[in-house]
Amino acid sequence: MIEFTLWDILRNLLLAARWTIVLSLIAFLGGALVGMPVTMARISERGLARRLAGAYIAFFQGTPLLVQIFLAFFGLALLGFDVPPLAAAALALTLYTSAFLAEIWRGAIEAVPKGQWEGARSLALTRFQQMRFVILPQALRVGIGPTAGFSVQVIKGTALASIIGFVELTKAGTMIVNATFDPFRVYGLLALFYFALCYPLSLAAKAIEKRMAHH
């Protein structure tokens, strides 16, 4: 057995934390990108688009993230790819994030009073212009806090990528446990690492929400 000092454990966790951050960024940015058209479909004037977006959101909010990751992993393999775990995890987390962000953003847009739409329409703006210049700037105030808050869920969600073998924080922690037989200390440290990543974001989200509520 190799001797593992506390520093060895910390160093390995630090190195692995990079991958947690990379995966979180991919998922969050990808999720935002996919989430925008889903939001627009969800509040579209066309019934079919609304229903499809609704079903999309219901699926990703109504099934476990772990199962979604498995589906991406096995589904990509079915298409004949030799799937790297990062790709499967990134795909699943992106779609998962997009569904939740779409729901948050729909709520934010619907929180804008109806009179704003009517006012914009009375200025002969097109629906796109109403959205772009009148509704979205106001919805942004409502939506930005919960959006920042959801980034914490994304970071925590990336821990499940360990199950399909992607070496991020949690997987690294498990590997270190297998070498050191010290699960108490390693999983405790692992929790602290996640806390260090998530807590500042939680605080920021809370501060943003408070600030937006005051205006």
Added chain:
Amino acid sequence: MPFRKIGLARRSRLICRADVLNLALSDLTDHGGLFLKGAALTLALTAFAILAGMLLGILGAAGRRSRLAPVRWLSGAYVELIRNTPFIVQLFFIFFGLPKLGVKMSSVEAAFLALSINLGGYATEIIRAGLDAIGKGSWEAGFSLGLTRWQTFRLVILVPALQKVWPALTSQFIIILLGSSVVSQIAVEDLTYVGSFIQSRNFRAFETTLVVAGIYLCLAIGAQLLFKRIGRRLFAYAEMAR
């Protein structure tokens, strides 16, 4: 576009694809009993975790509003620690880490404990918000009847506070139901575990997982309806008062 307007070629292609899926799904019918058992364990774990988690949440919320500062800090730290770490790490810490301290438990016990503690943290925060939404007058009404602080909390404040946040609580319950899939990783034979077991036999990984996802979706939708009914029952007095 309505189905009848889809061209014949496309329609038959759709049907073809459904056939392929059917063929694959027929491999799964032998395992109906296993799926049922897995789903039952998932539901049982969730139900018990909700009961224990709510108890923790009510105590935690009371702690957040305690007059003793250390109690407030402790329950605050509990909430932040739970909400800012992944459930899988909490589960691993409890199942693999605690035995180092001499606390031995089976995987099902560890899963129950982890789910309860996790829900307890979120429930504390949600119920605290409910308490904040109850006006000072209710507290004063309790005191003027000669009730103690704890009695007022339990008999006057708690139920209306829970009613205010019931929708948020139920969505947290659904998150616990879905999050419980992670306990398959410590070999608790829940629905997700059963899915992994079956696919190791029939080599139909994607189809099996799709079925598992479908069952979870049904459970989640069913649970949502159930919680709505329970809420109506639990807060029936308020409906009458309205």
